[in-house]
Amino acid sequence: MNIRSVFYKLEHVKLRTVFFVFVASFTGLIISWTTFVTNNYHDSHDFLALTRLRRLLSGPSPRNVVIIVSNRRSGTTFLGKIFSQKQESFYLFEPLLPYTTECNTLKDERVTTLTKFLDCNFSSVYEDYEKALKITGYSDKYSKCMQHTTCFADKNGALLDDYSQLCGNKQNTLGDEYFDPESEECGYPLKPHLLSELCNSASIVAYKIVRVCSLEMLEPLYRHLTMRGHRVFVIHLLRDPRAVLASRLQLGLDGLNKTTFLKETRSLCERYRTNINYANRMNISEKKEIGSYEENVVTDGRYMRIRYEDFVSDAVGVAYKIYDFMDSDLPPEVESWIRSSQVHSGTLIQQAAQRKDKSLREKATQRLGELVHPFGTTRDPNKVLRKWRWFFTFQYIEIVQQECRDVMKELNYDQFHSYKDLLNFSMPSYH
Structure with missing residues (x-):
């Protein structure tokens, strides 16, 4: 090998080194720039494109995966909004x-x-x-x-x-x-x-699910996604079974009527019971460090139980707790949406009547319509929490309280012993 060929090879190595250093530096610069822009200009029209470019250049990265597990008419649509309203999220209903x-x-x-x-x-x-x-x-x-x-x-x-x-x-x-x-x-x-x-x-993938009946069914899913590097969280939303059944009966959902009421009540309460017992059992095994349970969403501290009533009473506070649970900050756009969704019907009626501007009056009237829509996400917290007590006859109340006695006790729901107590709103239904 002559001196000229050696010199040529050395120069070729230098050029390749310089080229790779340049590419690495340029890629790092682009990632830093897109990170700065997406962190500081969330209202930018190109926010999504910049985020996608940053992730593409950075390579595959772990994400937060959130599964909202609950039952029909338990407030999952409203809870799901605290994820769908977040920029850089992917949410399916x-x-x-x-x-x-x-x-x-x-x-x-x-x-x-x-x-x-x-x-x-x-x-x-x-x-x-x-x-x-x-x-x-x-x-x-x-x-x-x-x-x-x-x-x-x-x-x-x-x-x-x-x-x-x-x-x-x-x-x-x-x-x-x-x-x-x-x-x-x-x-x-x-x-x-x-x-x-x-x-x-x-950065976050969240789905609302009411068609997975038991938390235990999620174990293989949890292990698979965890092995893929994702952080999986399960938010278990539970509502007073009396309120759930009252809402379903009023809307005629799941074929619920007077004839099927007892059967559906037993089915709902058994579902509550199964999931509560599973979560409690996993918590015990974790604390005592006994048993042969494989790692799961409960023992790994990725399970959070929320009562619907607590969420409706203090939606912003609970939202902060949920994001803190995921080691994240509550996005300002999510907090803003929550506050705008919490309205009182009296205020909207007054606005609709007093607004001189036609468009503002129509907007207030529209929001009033959303407020009473059974599948909407605009809510008057005070009315939502007691509406079911007006609708139910005490005969139905007694059936639910009998079939769900242990579940209600576990979740701190109070029993009513007369129709008079049911309609006495100074007596709370939970504590």
Whole structure:
């Protein structure tokens, strides 16, 4: 080997070294810049794009995964909003709807599907939904899970906004993208690979689930996602069973009527009982360091039980506790939304009557309508907590109190011993 060839090779190594140093420095500079912008300019139109670029350059990173577990008519829609309102989040409303509320139908399949969705894998969403709908015979007429790719897509407004930015939808007069459902390229059905990309770009993935009947069913899901490096949290939301059943009976949900009331009451209370006992059992095994339980969401300290009544009474305070539980700060946009959603009907009626400006008057009237909507998220805390006591006859109350006595005691719900006590609002229903 002559001197010239040696010199050439040395120069080639130098050039490659300089090139790699330059690429590394430039990438670091871009990551620092996008981090600074996304941390300080959350209102930027390009916030989502900058966040996605930062994550792409940084490589795969662990995320917070939140599963809100509860029962129908327990306040999950409102609780879910404290995650969907957060920037840089990915939230789905009832992704397991095709699997129905029948606990023993497609038991393993629903957990498998949920695991894939929480891992941002939507590649088989059509096949999974089609199989579930075929077996359960559930009507997709109103939820439109197959037609839109996500169930009740209109409940995922923040997701649709982010999807529009990613897909490059039409723009309004302000230059902001908006979701066009009729768009051939960026409308319905939502593209699975774009949903996966949005999900992977999020720092927090949260789903509202009322179709997983037991916490124990989540153990394999928890282990899988934890092994993938994600931090998995389960928020277990529980509401007074009397209020839950009163709401279902009033709306005629789940076929609940006078004939089926006792059966449904027993089923609901057994579900409460099973999950409470499981969580308590895991807590005992952790404290005493006994037993052969594998690690799970409870023993790892990733399980949080919340009473609906506490959340409604102090939504901001509970939201702070939830984010602190996840070692995070409550985002200002989430706190702002919570405060705006907590209104009193008397105030809105007064505003609607006194506002001279037609648009302001219509806005106050619209919010008043949202306040009384059974599936809305605008709430008058005082009325929400006692509305069920007006609706229920004492005969129903006695049935629930008898079947759920141990559950109510565990959750500190107080029993009523007469119809007079039920309507005496100076007597609380919980402590």
